[in-house]
Amino acid sequence: MDMPTVAIVGRPNVGKSTLFNRLVGKKLALVDDRPGVTRDRREGDVAFGGLHFRVIDTAGLEEADAATLVGRMRMQTEAAILAADVVLFVIDARAGVLPADQPFAEMVRRAGCPVILIANKAEGGAGLAGAYEAFTLGLGDPIPFSAEHGEGLGELHEMLKGVLPMPEDDEDEDDGPGGRSLKVAIIGRPNAGKSTLINRMLGEDRLLVGPEAGITRDSISLDWEWRGRKIKLHDTAGMRRRARIDDKLEKLAVSDGLRAVRFAEVVVVLLDATIPFEKQDLTIIDLVESEGRAVVIGLNKWDLVADQPGLLKQLREDCTRLLPQVRGVAVVPLSGLAGEGLDKLMQAVVQASEVWDKRISTSRINDWLSEATSRNPPPAVSGRRIKIRYATQVKSRPPHFALFGNQLNALPKSYTRYLVNTLRETFELPGTPIRLSLRTSQNPFDKG
Incomplete structure (x- = not known):
């Protein structure tokens, strides 16, 4: 932490x-x-x-x-x-x-x-x-x-x-030869194949699996190593809409899944490639983004649809259209059962964690701001143009930027979207949540 x-x-x-x-x-x-x-x-x-x-x-x-x-x-x-x-x-x-x-x-x-x-x-x-x-x-x-x-x-x-915020009880924060463990949660709808995937990663039948949805009842934490990098994996119970949950134990399991998301640094949202981007999938990804975690999308059971030409390209385009809040997120085809695509999935996880943790110097951010506002100036409000004077990154994990200027509370949503999208492109921040705070000057001497 x-x-x-x-x-x-x-x-x-x-x-x-x-x-x-x-x-x-x-x-x-x-x-x-x-x-x-x-x-x-x-x-x-x-x-x-x-x-x-x-x-x-x-x-x-x-x-x-x-x-x-x-x-x-x-x-x-x-x-x-x-x-x-x-x-x-x-x-x-x-x-x-x-x-x-x-x-x-x-x-x-x-x-x-x-x-x-x-x-x-x-x-x-x-x-x-x-x-x-x-x-x-x-x-x-x-x-x-x-x-x-x-x-x-x-x-x-x-x-x-x-x-002061209390440190998490992270017994995994040991700085051994492999360094600190990267915390990864694997979530998705029930029966998306999460436990099968983790068993394949670990090389053993560590988790109970079966065709019935909802076998995993709690969030299970497992230590693993990939290419010398320590990983702490969290398998979670399948997350379904609350209206469809009537079992008390399952309600507890879903809240435990939310806790795993908050504990993780990178969340792999596992979709069933035969029925991807269901409404519930989009809700889960939206939850991960709102919690500010790095996201990777895994298209599981890809071996069942791999013979369909152009499908992966189509699904990536669907992802861009349906999930603009994590534009550029890695979409990785894989099969937990056949053990295919696991290496590419983990490469995407490590890259996502690096983007999520990225820090950008204030001088570079203000160069970007100057270029972005010259290309597309902020609109005028009541005849007075909105001015954005200064920007800086205030936090990482996820990247959080603050803009300072006058009348920023009047900036239309479309313009803040434009700023987030150009930030994402300029500084190569694909797939990670980006936070933007607007700080309007209270300065009586600032006449704009």
Whole structure:
């Protein structure tokens, strides 16, 4: 599992970089009495009393035109807030709450992730009045803190322990010779041949199989190795529409299948090649996409239809038409029973995991943005053209991008589809879910 991310944000010169250095345990960030020393996001790994997370030190939040250096620094900070699991919002306890703190407190609240309010520079009780004043920000109880002297670290540890996402119980995360296990779930409609396929992969009759649908009742986790790469395979119960489930045990099995999807990095959706792209197949793929997992489609029982010329080409075209949300997804013909196509399936799985985990530099993303908006400019709303000023990738797994500009909430769906499709083509992101967040400027100086 990726380490959770903690972003340190606040006005310039409230002591964010001093706090960053204190958490990381060394002076990675420049510290000075002048505001604006930190201009970019700086990251470091933290081991803090049994907690492990990545901390991001950000540029001070200031109102500014998005086209200026300060405006671009602010956008970087907004991107860090968007990517964070937890935000540490820092104020200067000696100065108290200033009017400039309020709009940024609102920005952090809108982000929707847990916030810990730190009233810094409160050493020796000097800033306690300012710390109490911090209640007015509506971000919960402030911690009176001194990044300079390490006061308040115990309280910070307790609060972080309560809000940081807990690591999954991944006994498979061992970094042996083959590295970390790639987690793969195999799902599909009942009787699509999932257990037969896994038995063929493992080279043994590890799972019960038969012509009756619904033999697999729970999600089974199995360790395997392919070309020296550790794989943790999850066979799941066949997923059918809830309206057709009346057996209590099967209801539990379907929810267990959903859990396997959330646990996986890559999900192989197995279709029956003799009756592919049934409504239920499309629903399952849509579920996997909404959970943000990499997708590979396996056309099982291909040996039964392999004599039909042009069928594979036709099914790939059907896939593009029916599943635009995972455009370019790998569609692999195979036969679990005959043991054909398994190598190609696993190659597609590994490639899908690499795409899902891909990171793209901000400079390349903004080159793409400039080209995409020049070729097809955003529309005008009420006579004023929508402007997209800046873009960055805030997360991977799946790739998640944030766009900053004015009136972005008025962007039509067709235009955001255009942006996602060109992102997919430009950066070679086939078959993976792509997330796009639109961040409209609240800047009073931004007149577009």
